[in-house]
Amino acid sequence: MSNQGSDSLAEACKTVRECEAERVAKVAGAERKRAPRLTRMRAAVAVALACASLVGCASSTDVVASGKAGSYTVAASATGGRMAWARAHELAMNEARDYCDRRGMQSSVNRETVSGVSAMTAHASSVSFECHPRF
Structure with missing residues (x-):
């Protein structure tokens, strides 16, 4: 009887160790998946902040x-x-185009x-621009 009890105990311990090993493997796998995602997220935030500092205001x-x-x-x-003039130019051109687009026309820059x-x-x-009908 004692032999049978120790076999059951050994079996239970073996099952617990397997379950624990499986749980540890799952946690480690999740950590490995999370680490690259976190690294990519940090890199994306750093790039966004760098771009925002270069863009300035318009x-x-x-x-x-x-x-x-x-x-x-x-x-x-x-x-x-140094490229602020390009953003100012693009913004002014877009405003002119959008103004005419809202009226169903197209813009034509004079100066x-x-x-x-x-x-x-x-x-x-x-x-300086004019709005002309679309053809």
Whole structure:
């Protein structure tokens, strides 16, 4: 009887050890899966912060009707780096395009004035445009 009891006890211990080993393996596997995900997430946040610091700020004025009928002007400015003029230009062009798009028309730029060339200074773009029917 004592032999049978010790066999049952050994069997139970073996089962417990297997279960514990399996549980430890699952936890270790989860940790291994989580670690690369966490590393990738940290890298993505670092890249986003780096990009945000390079982008700087950009803003535009409302579209204003100029003296000539059907002619408008919009200005945009941007700061934060040597390529700020490109962001100011793009923002002004997008504002002009969007203004005409909302009216079911397309924009046609007449003149653009750009200012600011030094790094870390405000760069500006002023666009004079007209809206024409789409063909």
